[in-house]
Amino acid sequence: MNEKITNVQVIEKIAKEVLQAKSQEEIDGFVSLVIYVGMFV
Amino acid sequence: MSDQRQTKLYKEKQERVAKTIRREEVDKPPFMLSADDYFPYYAGVEKSTVTSYDMAADVVGKVSDDLQFDTTIFPWLPANLFYGPKIRILGGGTYTVRNFEKMQDPEKVRIMGPEEYPELIKNPNTYLLETVLPRRFEVLQDINPEEKYNRIVEAVLGEGQKFSNYMQACEEKGCHLTLSGLMVNPVDFLFDFFREFTGIVSDIKRCPELVRDAGLAISEAYKPIIRSMKPASDKAIFIPMHIPAFLSPRDFEKTYWPSFKGFAEYMVEQGHNVVYYFEKKYGHLFDYLQELPKKGIIGVFQEDDMRLVKKKLGSSMAVAGGLSTTLMQHGTKEECIEHVKGLIQDLCPGGGYFITPDTPMMYPVDGRPENLKAVADYIRDCRL
Numbered sequence: 446m447n448e449k450i451t452n453v454q455v456i457e458k459i460a461k462e463v464l465q466a467k468s469q470e471e472i473d474g475f476v477s478l479v480i481y482v483g484m485f486v
Numbered sequence: 487m488s489d490q491r492q493t494k495l496y497k498e499k500q501e502r503v504a505k506t507i508r509r510e511e512v513d514k515p516p517f518m519l520s521a522d523d524y525f526p527y528y529a530g531v532e533k534s535t536v537t538s539y540d541m542a543a544d545v546v547g548k549v550s551d552d553l554q555f556d557t558t559i560f561p562w563l564p565a566n567l568f569y570g571p572k573i574r575i576l577g578g579g580t581y582t583v584r585n586f587e588k589m590q591d592p593e594k595v596r597i598m599g600p601e602e603y604p605e606l607i608k609n610p611n612t613y614l615l616e617t618v619l620p621r622r623f624e625v626l627q628d629i630n631p632e633e634k635y636n637r638i639v640e641a642v643l644g645e646g647q648k649f650s651n652y653m654q655a656c657e658e659k660g661c662h663l664t665l666s667g668l669m670v671n672p673v674d675f676l677f678d679f680f681r682e683f684t685g686i687v688s689d690i691k692r693c694p695e696l697v698r699d700a701g702l703a704i705s706e707a708y709k710p711i712i713r714s715m716k717p718a719s720d721k722a723i724f725i726p727m728h729i730p731a732f733l734s735p736r737d738f739e740k741t742y743w744p745s746f747k748g749f750a751e752y753m754v755e756q757g758h759n760v761v762y763y764f765e766k767k768y769g770h771l772f773d774y775l776q777e778l779p780k781k782g783i784i785g786v787f788q789e790d791d792m793r794l795v796k797k798k799l800g801s802s803m804a805v806a807g808g809l810s811t812t813l814m815q816h817g818t819k820e821e822c823i824e825h826v827k828g829l830i831q832d833l834c835p836g837g838g839y840f841i842t843p844d845t846p847m848m849y850p851v852d853g854r855p856e857n858l859k860a861v862a863d864y865i866r867d868c869r870l
Contacts, residue, residue: 482669
């Protein structure tokens with residue numbers, strides 16, 4: 446059975462693939478940015 | 487205006503803003519306009535005709551050119567461009583956009599219960615993304631991961647880039663913007679997006695330690711964002727202050743202050759300036775505000791007496807406010823100019839004061855355009 450892909454995993458994938466984030470610091474920064482700024486609507 | 491002259495004026499504004507933030511004296515009174523939806527009204531443009539950020543930047547540029555204010559915290563945020571697309575792509579939000587106006591709906595805010603604080607405190611990012619925010623945003627629910635990926639890219643990166651380009655276009659038209667980023671203090675984040683007014687007030691009374699600890703946990707989660715931002719001497723992170731005006735000093739100290747103070751110290755340590763917008767009255771909390779970092783803070787005050795604010799807080803932060811929008815709506819040009827002369831005489835000596843409207847100008851009733859123009863021209867030509 447396929448494991449469910451979490452929202453955190455999807456956003457981490459975006460950080461790596463679109464923003465070319467290399468370090469965990471950059472990835473964490475993007476996850477926080479999505480939650481605390483990007484979804485500020 | 488020629489490009490060369492516009493560039494020269496912009497550089498002068500940058501320097502004036504940076505010096506005022508450092509509480510140094512400047513050549514003329516620094517004018518920080520806070521206008522938002524008043525921009526199209528002043529420009530004589532019907533909001534419904536503005537259908538792109540390029541058109542919105544033209545409106546902002548036209549007003550900046552005419553009024554020559556030194557800075558504005560952020561430009562006009564056209565609701566149909568700033569909020570509408572994100573709400574549609576994410577499949578939800580706390581705001582509703584109707585007839586080019588935005589309105590926050592309390593029913594859409596309260597999506598978390600008080601019993602959930604312990605899980606939020608353990609790991610705020612994971613708990614919010616996997617459990618709480620899916621209640622608001624369709625994009626975080628159980629949909630195809632590829633669609634989820636594409637929609638988050640479009641809403642956060644695509645729309646974010648459009649807004650950054652808009653800000654840059656406004657600055658290229660000579661309008662200096664103070665804003666380097668927009669955040670809300672951790673406990674206000676809980677209030678604004680998860681618990682709304684009655685919820686957070688009840689939590690502050692019933693479980694103050696949990697509110698405090700949730701604020702501290704969110705503050706930690708904010709830090710990577712701050713580290714990713716580039717500081718500049720004429721820019722500041724904008725933080726509107728919401729719930730403290732309604733709290734007693736005792737409740738404020740127990741719940742709001744620990745994450746507020748810690749987060750302020752962190753931003754300043756990282757080289758950022760921070761502009762707090764103190765909505766309503768803050769006199770009962772001045773003793774705390776005196777303990778904020780002694781550099782890099784700007785306080786915009788709405789209902790407090792600015793002369794008292796400068797006396798009490800002027801040695802800890804740059805302060806802004808005082809320009810009566812009521813007078814600009816109901817007074818004559820001469821009365822408005824006399825009022826501004828008084829602000830300049832009492833508050834400009836020693837530096838660290840921005841003349842700013844006492845309420846953000848949103849609607850036509852926030853000031854008659856001819857009075858605002860008279861005030862702006864007086865400030866532009868005044869020398870200290």
